[in-house]
Amino acid sequence: MRTGVCYYPEHWPEERWTIDAAHMRRLGITVVRIGEFAWSRLEDADGTLHFDWLVRAIDTLHQAGLSVVMGTPTATPPRWMLDKYPDMLALDENGKSRGFGSRRHYCFSFTPYVDECRRIVSALAKCIGTHPGVIAWQTDNEYGCHSTSMSYSEHALHAFRQWCEKRYTTINGLNHAWGNVFWSMEYDHFRQIGLPVGSVTESNPAHQLAFWRFSSDQIALFNKAQVEILRKLSPGRDILHNFMGNFVEFDHHDVSKDLNIASWDNYPLGFLTRDNADPVDQARFLRTGHPDGSAFHHDLYRGCCNGRWWVMEQQPGPVNWAPYNPSPLPGMVRLWGWEAFAHGAEVMSYFRWRQAPFAQEQTHTGLLLSNAEDDVATSEVRQLNEELHRLRLPRAADETSGNTATNMLKVHSSVAIVFSYAGNAIQDIQLPGGQTYSPLAFCQRVYSACRQWGVNVDVVSSKAQLDDYKLIILCNNSEDDPEFVEHLINSRQHSRATLAMFPGTGSRNSEYELPESLPPGAFQNLIPIKVVRSESLPDTEQLIASNASGSSWHCIQWRERVHSQIEPHARFSDGWGFHYSQDGVHYINAIPEQTDLVALIGKLLKVSKINALELGPFLRTQQIGPYRLAINFGPEPVELASALGSTFDFDENTIVIVGSDTLHQTDIALWAVR
Numbered sequence: 205m206r207t208g209v210c211y212y213p214e215h216w217p218e219e220r221w222t223i224d225a226a227h228m229r230r231l232g233i234t235v236v237r238i239g240e241f242a243w244s245r246l247e248d249a250d251g252t253l254h255f256d257w258l259v260r261a262i263d264t265l266h267q268a269g270l271s272v273v274m275g276t277p278t279a280t281p282p283r284w285m286l287d288k289y290p291d292m293l294a295l296d297e298n299g300k301s302r303g304f305g306s307r308r309h310y311c312f313s314f315t316p317y318v319d320e321c322r323r324i325v326s327a328l329a330k331c332i333g334t335h336p337g338v339i340a341w342q343t344d345n346e347y348g349c350h351s352t353s354m355s356y357s358e359h360a361l362h363a364f365r366q367w368c369e370k371r372y373t374t375i376n377g378l379n380h381a382w383g384n385v386f387w388s389m390e391y392d393h394f395r396q397i398g399l400p401v402g403s404v405t406e407s408n409p410a411h412q413l414a415f416w417r418f419s420s421d422q423i424a425l426f427n428k429a430q431v432e433i434l435r436k437l438s439p440g441r442d443i444l445h446n447f448m449g450n451f452v453e454f455d456h457h458d459v460s461k462d463l464n465i466a467s468w469d470n471y472p473l474g475f476l477t478r479d480n481a482d483p484v485d486q487a488r489f490l491r492t493g494h495p496d497g498s499a500f501h502h503d504l505y506r507g508c509c510n511g512r513w514w515v516m517e518q519q520p521g522p523v524n525w526a527p528y529n530p531s532p533l534p535g536m537v538r539l540w541g542w543e544a545f546a547h548g549a550e551v552m553s554y555f556r557w558r559q560a561p562f563a564q565e566q567t568h569t570g571l572l573l574s575n576a577e578d579d580v581a582t583s584e585v586r587q588l589n590e591e592l593h594r595l596r597l598p599r600a601a602d603e604t605s606g607n608t609a610t611n612m613l614k615v616h617s618s619v620a621i622v623f624s625y626a627g628n629a630i631q632d633i634q635l636p637g638g639q640t641y642s643p644l645a646f647c648q649r650v651y652s653a654c655r656q657w658g659v660n661v662d663v664v665s666s667k668a669q670l671d672d673y674k675l676i677i678l679c680n681n682s683e684d685d686p687e688f689v690e691h692l693i694n695s696r697q698h699s700r701a702t703l704a705m706f707p708g709t710g711s712r713n714s715e716y717e718l719p720e721s722l723p724p725g726a727f728q729n730l731i732p733i734k735v736v737r738s739e740s741l742p743d744t745e746q747l748i749a750s751n752a753s754g755s756s757w758h759c760i761q762w763r764e765r766v767h768s769q770i771e772p773h774a775r776f777s778d779g780w781g782f783h784y785s786q787d788g789v790h791y792i793n794a795i796p797e798q799t800d801l802v803a804l805i806g807k808l809l810k811v812s813k814i815n816a817l818e819l820g821p822f823l824r825t826q827q828i829g830p831y832r833l834a835i836n837f838g839p840e841p842v843e844l845a846s847a848l849g850s851t852f853d854f855d856e857n858t859i860v861i862v863g864s865d866t867l868h869q870t871d872i873a874l875w876a877v878r
């Protein structure tokens with residue numbers, strides 16, 4: 205793993221560039237991302253290009269031994285662009301235009317802007333695409349950030365109608381697919397179709413799902429337009445995009461098809477304070493981030509581009525955008541680096557080099573203070589790099605050879621969580637589990653329960669190769685997808701993998717209709733059950749399922765009633781069954797609260813013959829290639845020999861390569877497994 209940093213040469217006097225580059229190298233940094241917001245300096249008036257400074261910046265960085273990732277500047281169209289195209293702006297769902305003065309002020313469906321993007325990307329790629337210092341490109345910046353995945357503009361409407369015509373061919377086909385006979389919502393022409401907003405009560409969920417799919421496709425197309433140019437004009441360079449955390453507004457698997465590398469922006473403390481609804485987690489992980497938060501995304505993005513993934517932006521200290529922005533505990537910056545390494549990252553790059561004394565992000569830390577003195581993260585980055593260097597890992601390509609090194613260390617997992625963006629959208633559109641249920645949060649709870657047993661997990665798409673897993677888990681696969689069911693049947697034929705499905709699996713077809721055979725639709729080919737009722741519950745309600753052998757399961761938020769010949773593992777007091785299984789296929793028809801979910805996952809791991817040991821909430825471990833890493837998020841020190849023991853190959857003879865065998869909070873240990 206190499207380390208990198210996000211740098212904005214246009215923010216600083218040119219004399220600083222050499223000093224900064226040398227300083228980066230002293231910290232052990234070898235990758236630098238630039239350019240992604242620099243359009244106004246690259247083209248200060250329509251057609252007036254100024255690439256000379258950019259070339260000098262790349263030369264300077266390259267001469268210092270840094271590899272450059274060039275960002276296409278299309279997330280920040282300059283002000284003159286707006287004069288040229290006043291209606292390039294996206295509209296929000298109230299029809300209000302999303303104005304100039306920050307970033308991402310464009311509508312994906314406004315085609316003249318897509319052409320402008322093609323033009324600037326072509327010009328840039330012609331100029332620097334074969335520069336030996338440029339090793340990769342980042343397209344745009346964080347698609348969808350600041351709620352920009354969907355636009356409700358005239359242009360979006362027009363493109364949506366065309367999209368519908370292509371998908372449904374005839375208007376009756378669409379009416380039928382969406383069930384528009386309900387409430388007399390039938391259309392006579394595609395030109396009558398509106399966007400699913402502004403209706404008196406909720407608009408048809410089929411309409412909403414179609415608009416979600418359309419908006420996702422528009423992002424993939426927008427991205428592809430740039431990729432095609434870069435492939436031609438900048439051969440041999442990797443192309444990536446920086447995805448976000450806790451973000452499901454478009455199908456990342458789709459966008460990733462056109463990329464070489466999936467990268468993502470990791471702000472563990474920001475995500476915890478902004479997105480985690482659990483007050484206990486909020487308190488105990490305030491300065492460390494959730495132990496499974498970064499890891500979930502590492503594993504999700506590793507599944508997007510055949511294993512190749514980076515952290516493009518990593519939190520170095522307090523950020524500026526969460527409800528409150530605490531400082532990480534000393535040691536966390538190093539820990540996050542090692543964690544990314546153990547999940548297979550090729551690059552971990554910090555955001556940003558130097559704190560900006562101006563504009564929106566003044567309170568966002570960097571590696572350097574705004575006055576260019578070192579801030580506290582620099583010593584941890586230096587330490588991380590020295591430690592990584594000590595490992596002398598095998599590397600496929602040399603650091604300066606124009607192509608990023610392929611990580612020779614692979615992550616092998618016995619457990620797969622199949623993640624479905626469309627399935628997630630289906631549940632988000634009409635929450636089946638009540639107001640507090642979030643399908644994404646539930647996937648993360650399942651992931652967390654697995655990680656609490658110390659196992660490696662892959663988070664993969666339904667198209668991924670599934671032959672080698674011992675346990676496959678579906679938590680948000682609500683789409684009744686016969687092709688996927690076929691794929692599961694074929695994959696399990698060889699592996700005999702345990703398959704576990706949670707509520708909602710196969711509960712709607714691709715047009716948001718209940719399957720004819722009732723949920724879980726085609727998944728009934730895997731286990732003969734029928735879901736005949738679904739109820740959602742307030743957080744105050746806990747239902748207990750128990751059985752004769754004394755086991756009991758506390759369930760919350762969402763429960764289904766199942767009809768089946770199969771005898772359930774337990775029953776609720778009102779007679780509804782809980783947890784059906786047959787021939788290694790499990791249907792878990794309610795949401796267990798976290799302690800019971802951990803226990804349930806433990807049982808599934810056991811029947812799948814996967815090596816596992818309960819680690820509790822704070823200790824985590826991950827194996828990559830021949831190495832295993834342990835990290836401690838909790839306040840109490842952990843003796844690894846007693847905490848991990850033989851299950852994870854740790855005893856008094858184990859030689860710790862990095863770190864030590866007693867882990868205090870934020871400590872790491874790396875050793876080679878036998």
Ligand code: GAL
Pocket residue numbers: 345346349469471517523524525555565568
């Ligand atoms: C990211 C974004 C960066 C910066 C950062 C602040 O979402 O890509 O440009 O704004 O957040 O944490």
